[in-house]
Amino acid sequence: MQDYSAHIQCSACPIRHRAVCARCDTDELSQLEQIKYYRSFQAGQTVIWAADRMEFVGSVVTGIASLTQTMEDGRRQMVGLLLPSDFVGRPGRAVAAFDVTATTDLVMCCFRKKPFEDMMLHTPHIAQRLLEMTLDELDAAREWMLLLGRKTAREKIASLLAIIARREAALQLKKAKGMLTVNLPLTREEMADYLGLTLETVSRQISALRKDGVIALEGNRHVNIPDIDRLLEEAGDDSDGGMLV
Amino acid sequence: MQDYSAHIQCSACPIRHRAVCARCDTDELSQLEQIKYYRSFQAGQTVIWAADRMEFVGSVVTGIASLTQTMEDGRRQMVGLLLPSDFVGRPGRAVAAFDVTATTDLVMCCFRKKPFEDMMLHTPHIAQRLLEMTLDELDAAREWMLLLGRKTAREKIASLLAIIARREAALQLKKAKGMLTVNLPLTREEMADYLGLTLETVSRQISALRKDGVIALEGNRHVNIPDIDRLLEEAGDDSDGGMLV
């Protein structure tokens, strides 16, 4: 499970602390400092389109961004949710592979790609840290493949809620005991795009989970979870999954 | 697209050339040499179970291995296909996240994990190379998420055939012109597990593609593709995908 506390406590750009160079020395930090800049986006804005030139790499400071793919006929699949401290872009690639969109208001910390790549060459910690993060993302993507390929609609919804709940629990540092309230950062349609469902099915299954007492709604963006174990059971994970978003 | 030619031409362990240290100096190579060993598996054998301790990292030399997840009730989802030169395991993690199974007879080149990790610390090229490979795999996993979440059964089959065909074309260095014959390394059931379908649906869709002249079968492990563009069209990819397995 990821530890977000380091980020939360840090008033400066989180990338220095979590994403890139937790172990960098002062000189390296000041180099990064020189090539970094911030960008803000409003909810709904596109950060970059698939196949566009990508002049930067960076990480999310606040807010949530999503990676999506779209087919010509409009079918969409979200393939990643980027939370604070998550890294965007890849050294060594010129064009973006996916659309990146701001799901909520968003602040990103960016580094111009070329100088960042140069720096990577003589700062081994950076590549090692990025490797670690990328392997985590790969594992998360593979967990998600099980969800997309084999889970029922109800299990998909429960899994998504469980993932968001786990993250909230980590943020709030309250240990998932008793009632847990989570704040859905996604619309029903975005949830559908993430889960490989239609928005109607998402809505129906959320209603069903409510009727069965697995969750309770306050408005439609706040979900109360009286019993997290019950939810995990509904999610159908063999272990608690250790799933990352 | 991956280039397998370096591997094909190399009689020694491919990891030295492709996976780990294309740019290592002689001293580094000899260090790797000291900690490596080979393991062979028969088709169907399990290389490692999810949640087992993983004492090594390594790469596939010949044959095909698959990564799968299984739910308690037996639903299975393949989450990766490992081809020659692909890397298995992750530095810094003690237990396997997924089952690894030999799909065909398999030879792997392994490195004991601890010395490999030690070596990574003072050989920056290794982490950089692994990062590159992991990012490729992550992109491939995300392409696969679109397939699992949004494609129809027919599109899924066409996509899988296209991926295998692309790899064959790369191996044979014949430029996908005219008839292309591909050798299916998977049973119908394995294809189903990869595509998030049942084996009956796989069989039916293959029959349908045959009836429609998109492919022709010779036995049930050899597929002829008269028109690769036609197949790609059926796969529903907006671009040719650049998909990696």
Next chain:
DNA sequence: CCCATCCTTTGATCTGGGTCAAGGCGCGTC
């Protein structure tokens, strides 16, 4: 050569989730 086993195909039927359609609810704006 025959049998056993595994893989594959095909048919019949069922169903989970998609599609189409109609309202409901919250919220900002005039």
Next chain:
DNA sequence: GACGCGCCTTGACCCAGATCAAAGGATGGG
């Protein structure tokens, strides 16, 4: 406070793909 607009819910119906069932090939071993 009524309108418009996004978002969400619910109902009715349908269909792609799952499930259940049966029967063909392959292939290898005795």
